[in-house]
Amino acid sequence: MIMTQPSTSQPRRLRAAIIGFGLDGDDDQTRVTRSAQCLVIGGSAETHAEMRETMTRIEIELETMHRELGDLSPVDLAELAFRVDLPELHGLALKLETGLEREGREFEEVSADELAAFLDLEDWVATAPR
DSSP states (O other): OOOOOOSOOSOOOOOOOEEEEEOOOOSSOOOEEEOSSEEEEEOOHHHHHHHHHHHHHHHHHHHHHTOOGGGOOHHHHHHHHHHTTOHHHHHHHHHHHHHHHHHTOOGGGSOHHHHHHHHTHHHHHHHSOO
16 A cells, blocks of 8 residues: 655645636526636526626735735635625624634634534525525
């Protein structure tokens, strides 16, 4: 049996993406748009076009910031969401930051399950603006 060890002790690099789902497509079209850091799936032609425009604004802002999505702290993500007018994402990013501050932890130290617990998505869905 051969066992390997990672050759570097550097922290793992997170690969992050924003995924948008359009749920109002009632025609037979399959719509998928992919960029370096975003993925848009489904929706009517109008909804898909709106999500694609948002995806483009996200990509432009990330280029302006000289950052990738996986490099953003929750505060940086909130700022990005504010700049591209995504209030729901802005609220989620602020909830992440609040949870991290409450626990006295850094974003890089927290597992995906812990991040999800900070978000308390069931509560957020119930109170999200429509």
